[in-house]
Every structure is written in structure tokens, then in C-alpha cells.
Amino acid sequence: MKPTPFCLLFTLLAAPPVMADMPSCGSGHVFDDANGNGARDAGEDGIAGVKVSDGMRIVETDSTGRYAGLGGDAARTVFLVKPAGYAPASRADGLPDFWRNPPAGAGHSLRYGGMAASSCRDFALRRTPPRKAGIEVLVFADPQPKSMVDVDYYRRDIVEPIAGTHGAQLGMSLGDIVNDDLSLYPAMNRITAGLGVPWLHLPGNHDLDFDASRDEDSLLSFRNLYGPDTFAWEEPELVFIGLDDVIHLPGQKPAYTGGLREDQFAFLEAYLRDAPRDRLLVVAAHIPFFDTSKVPGRPSFRVADRERLFALLRDFPRVLLLTGHDHTQRHVRHGAVDGWHGAEPLHEYNVGAACGAFWSGVKDDAGIPDATMSDGTPNGYATLHVQPGGAYALSWHPARHRERADFTKAVALHAPAVLRQGAYPAWAVYANVFMGQQDQRVEYRIDGGAWKPMTKASRADPRMLAENVADDAVDALRGFDRSPEATPSLHLWRGTLPTDLAIGAHRIEVRAFDAWRGEQRASTQYRLQAAAP
Structure with missing residues (x-):
């Protein structure tokens, strides 16, 4: 008899970890970091009911804050689904400390080093003080520097003008953190960390280890610094699901396509089964879910994967899709022709690029290129404002904007x-x-x-x-x-x-x-x- 999807999901979640003799971070504790130092001290209790995942399976911590049964595949990154009302500790590099890469690392022969060896520390969470209802999120797409010169443009054009003045509580980059040169990651991270809020990163097609022989290994260098390529993060007003939707196709032209892996669908099915429905569900990725291909019969995003994803999202009352990649800006309303069968059209905001048109064009008096995109949108960044109950507002902010009568922020x-x-x-x-x-x-x-x-x-x-x-x-x-x-x-x-x-x-x-x-x-x-x- 053919098993039902529920039975398959139950089997997946209940199955003992495979390859258990190999090192992983598949067990540990989540604790209440009362003093905020990132280490578990006497009197700091475990936190029950926190979801922890290896990007495929999901378990919850018990009454002592303990979890187990993950990371049977030693190459998988283990991460927690940050619950609303808590904040993770910060890593030394300023990134939120919500993941553990496997102890042995992987892909050390890759050009950019792959994933370094790591340690399996417990997860620290601290309670966040009450704040005004509503959250603001900074959304960057495609910073995409090709050199340290471009990294400096990113610093002066995007980050420094808003550092210390923005009102955001969270930030996210929608891929193409760099333009193929992965050695620029640390410099980019140092600059972005200067914005002073937890920052989530998704990979793009220019963030791949192109010398990896298979898709499964193509983000090892990205994961070394930025953690899981697929994750969930919860706030009182919203749930973020970040998805790597770049499928590496070694030896082919183009060398990638848009789509999702089977392990990602396993994670989505497990998480969405009881994900909060009283707030906005934001699904963020790099490659747009709508078709941008100019080649007949070769869609830019695998149709079956999009329809499968949309089916999982259908019963959520408030959903927003955020993507990048195109270096233009548009709003798309998905309907039945795209495989969306919800009560209302599904809104996808394809965010303009921080680098605009790849840091091109005439330089201004500060030596920064004009960078206007091909559709006339100035380079910049977006903000997402979300209220309790899921109502949201989006804004585009031109970089270093100088107000003129004929060229305003809008x-x-x-x-x-x-x-x-x-x-x-x-x-x-x-x-x-x-x-x-x-x-x-x-x-x-x-x-x-x-x-x-x-x-x-x-x-x-x-x-x-x-x-x-x-x-x-x-x-x-x-x-x-x-x-x-x-x-x-x-x-x-x-x-x-x-x-x-x-x-x-x-x-x-x-x-x-x-x-x-x-x-x-x-x-x-x-x-x-x-x-x-």
C-alpha cells in the first residue's frame, strides 16, 4: 500500500539518526542565558519546547532543554528555530549564534576552504525585553561586490548612511552576498554587522563553491560563515523562512537553476505543519519564484518545485514572498497559472539590488558609481514593517538619497x-x-x-x-x-x-x-x- 504523506513525515521525524557513529552536533541543550554571556552558568535553566533542526528533521527540547536525534548525516548544520520573545547570543563576528556546523567540517579541498571544523556547544537564548508592537526589517538584495573596491562602495553607499539611525530590529540579505569571490565574505560581514541588529543571510548563485562536484557541497564555504542555507526564525509579528533556491548544475550552462531539494521539502513539511498562523509568514529566497527565463521550455524556477511549495503555503492566511537576483524591481501577484490556489493572490516582492547595476555607471563627487538599474530604479535597500496580526508595509530606499524635486525617494x-x-x-x-x-x-x-x-x-x-x-x-x-x-x-x-x-x-x-x-x-x-x- 502506498504510504500517506503524514505517515512518511512521521517516519522521517521518528526514525533514528543514520550514520550515528560519525561526529555531529545532533544532541545538546538550549538554555536561558540570563546574564547574556553566551555560556551556561550555574542557575541558568534549560528551555523546553524549542525547535531544533538539521535542515531536514525537527525535534523539540524536553523539560530540561535537551534535544537529540539530529545530524545523523555528519555534513548537516544543526540550528534552532529562534522562538519569539528570545534572542540568540552573538558570535564573535557579530552574527546571531543559532547554528552549529559539523565538528569535522567538510570540503577542505575547495578553493575557498569549504566548512572548517567546529564545536558542538549548547545554544544560548536570552529573553528579550518588551518592545513596542510591530517590527521593522532591513532587506538587502545582491550587494554583490567583485573586489574590495566594491566592498567599500557597499560600506559608504548602503551601510554607513543608515548605521545608528535606522529603526530596524532585524536584517536579511537575499543572496549574492559577493560576486563569486568568496574571500570577500569576512569583509562584507564586518560591514553589515555595523548595523547592530541580528542579520540573516541567504545564498545566491554567485555565493557557490563552483568547484564543488555536486549541489550538496556547493554552499560549504557559505555555510562556514553564515550557517544553514535553509532555516526558520520566529518573531511575535512574523515568521521568516529562508530558503536556498539555487540548484548547482556542475558542468552545465547555465551552471544553476531555481528550485528546492528534497531535504528542504522535508524541513518545510515538518515545520509548517504547526507553524504559527496568527502572524505574517515571510518566505525569502534569492531566485524569483516567477519565471524570468527568455529560453522557451527552460523555466528559471522548476515548475514542480514552485507548485509543491505553494501547496504547502496555501492554508496560511498571510504570506509574503521576498526574492532578489534580477537587479530590477517589481511586484508579482501569483495566481492559479503559477500553481497558487489560495483565497487571495500571493504577493511576491522582487527586491532591487543594493549594488544596483553591479556598481556600474558614472561616479559622483564621492567616487561612488551611479549604479541605477536597467529599469530605472536607483540602487538601495528595502524595509519591511509588520504589525501584530500580519499587516505589512514595504518601502524602497534609494542609496544615499539626495532629495530633489524631480527625483524623490519614491x-x-x-x-x-x-x-x-x-x-x-x-x-x-x-x-x-x-x-x-x-x-x-x-x-x-x-x-x-x-x-x-x-x-x-x-x-x-x-x-x-x-x-x-x-x-x-x-x-x-x-x-x-x-x-x-x-x-x-x-x-x-x-x-x-x-x-x-x-x-x-x-x-x-x-x-x-x-x-x-x-x-x-x-x-x-x-x-x-x-x-x-
Whole structure:
């Protein structure tokens, strides 16, 4: 008789660990670290009911805080699911101390060293003091430095401007922490740790050990510093599930695809069975769950894996997907055609890149590249605000933003400087609304007149086309790399400019009604000039 999924899950969770003679961190304790020193001192009791996992199986601590039965495969990282109301200790490098890599390590012959030998210490958790309801999360996608020069751009452009001033309690990087050079990890980690909040890291396709001969070993160097590639983390307002969704395909072109492994599905099935449903469930990964492939018959994310994941998420009342990878920005609402059969469309926010267009473009007075992405979105970072009950708000923050009338934190405008009075009205103002969605309300007016709707435009942002033309027109590079070739923007609106007004300057105002920030405005001007044939 074919076993039911429940029976399979019960067998998986109840089965004794295999390869038990090999060293692992499959047993230990979770304790209440009352003095916050990370070590268990006299009088510090164990914590019952904490979930601990090896990325496949999940067990809970008993009344003494003890867990056992994990890590039968000696290469598996063991981690705890951080419970709401507690915080883990910090490692020496500033990362949250919620995992244990296997004692023997693995992949020592890999170019970047693989996973070093580790120790199986008990897990320390300390109770967090009461805080105001609601949580803010910093979300970075694709910092992706290729050298220490780019690491310095990341420090000066993204991190230092908000260090000590942001209001976040948690942070997450959605992969491509570096651009293939894994020796840059420690430098990147030191900089990010300066933000002073627990920081979670997911791997991207540029975080792989490309000399690994199989997918299972392709993140050993990543895991050496950043811990598990798949995990869960709980806060009173939300649950984070972080997923490695990059499948390494050694010897193939491309050398990866989007998808999930069987051990990840085992973890998801075990965890989601009784995961909290009274808060927002955030599933974060690197490669988008929607299809970005330009090759027919070769989807960018394995269709069967997406449908299987979506089936596991279906009964949760509030779900948000966060992804990176594309170096553009968009919102996607999944429906039946994508395998989602929930009561409401499933929202995926594909976050713009911290490095923008790979740290390209003309440098400013501080020596930092423009880095605007091909769809006209400035490089930067996102924030996620979550309230009790799961209501959430998203914001995009351009890096080192300098407010201008025509380039605000939410909207960038492009309009011709001058038009001929009486010319056929074929020219327009364009509004790139960085967080714009398909049904967004965007309006404009001239000289304080009546507001008129702008039309969604399926074309490249003229600001990026102008950069392309400027790069083409010179015989020397204007920066280390040119700005990217402009691509059609999914958040661009157009409003025709009238030419039957008086000669002289005319003020253009644009307002966009953001779903979370409310009304956002920007302004510019154009001039009408008399001309003779």
C-alpha cells in the first residue's frame, strides 16, 4: 500500500539518526542565558519546547532543554528555530549564534576552504525585553561586490548612511552576498554587522563553491560563515523562512537553476505543519519564484518545485514572498497559472539590488558609481514593517538619497526641457514609480490645473536611455563599467505635455498613490518656445 504523506513525515521525524557513529552536533541543550554571556552558568535553566533542526528533521527540547536525534548525516548544520520573545547570543563576528556546523567540517579541498571544523556547544537564548508592537526589517538584495573596491562602495553607499539611525530590529540579505569571490565574505560581514541588529543571510548563485562536484557541497564555504542555507526564525509579528533556491548544475550552462531539494521539502513539511498562523509568514529566497527565463521550455524556477511549495503555503492566511537576483524591481501577484490556489493572490516582492547595476555607471563627487538599474530604479535597500496580526508595509530606499524635486525617494521624473509652442503634442513627462504596481494610481497636472491620469508605459525609462546615449557618444569609458542597457520598466507612467499654453516655463506635478506610504509627489518643468520654419 502506498504510504500517506503524514505517515512518511512521521517516519522521517521518528526514525533514528543514520550514520550515528560519525561526529555531529545532533544532541545538546538550549538554555536561558540570563546574564547574556553566551555560556551556561550555574542557575541558568534549560528551555523546553524549542525547535531544533538539521535542515531536514525537527525535534523539540524536553523539560530540561535537551534535544537529540539530529545530524545523523555528519555534513548537516544543526540550528534552532529562534522562538519569539528570545534572542540568540552573538558570535564573535557579530552574527546571531543559532547554528552549529559539523565538528569535522567538510570540503577542505575547495578553493575557498569549504566548512572548517567546529564545536558542538549548547545554544544560548536570552529573553528579550518588551518592545513596542510591530517590527521593522532591513532587506538587502545582491550587494554583490567583485573586489574590495566594491566592498567599500557597499560600506559608504548602503551601510554607513543608515548605521545608528535606522529603526530596524532585524536584517536579511537575499543572496549574492559577493560576486563569486568568496574571500570577500569576512569583509562584507564586518560591514553589515555595523548595523547592530541580528542579520540573516541567504545564498545566491554567485555565493557557490563552483568547484564543488555536486549541489550538496556547493554552499560549504557559505555555510562556514553564515550557517544553514535553509532555516526558520520566529518573531511575535512574523515568521521568516529562508530558503536556498539555487540548484548547482556542475558542468552545465547555465551552471544553476531555481528550485528546492528534497531535504528542504522535508524541513518545510515538518515545520509548517504547526507553524504559527496568527502572524505574517515571510518566505525569502534569492531566485524569483516567477519565471524570468527568455529560453522557451527552460523555466528559471522548476515548475514542480514552485507548485509543491505553494501547496504547502496555501492554508496560511498571510504570506509574503521576498526574492532578489534580477537587479530590477517589481511586484508579482501569483495566481492559479503559477500553481497558487489560495483565497487571495500571493504577493511576491522582487527586491532591487543594493549594488544596483553591479556598481556600474558614472561616479559622483564621492567616487561612488551611479549604479541605477536597467529599469530605472536607483540602487538601495528595502524595509519591511509588520504589525501584530500580519499587516505589512514595504518601502524602497534609494542609496544615499539626495532629495530633489524631480527625483524623490519614491518617484523619478523625466521631461523634455523645451518644446515648440503649437507643436503636435507627441512628447510626455515620464514618472518612474519605484514601488509601482500594476493597478497603481498615478496622476499629473500642469501649472496647478486639474489632475489627470497618467498611462502605464511599457518601455524603457528615458533617463536610462539618455545614459546609454551619453556612453555611446564618447570614445572613453565614463566609469569603470557603463550603465546597463535600458530595459522596459514595469513601473513607468506617461503623461502627454500640452503645447498650446503660453510661451515660457510650465510646472509639472506628479502624484503617485503608494499602497503603503500614501501620496508621493515629484515635480519638474518644461518650457515652450516660439519657432519659425
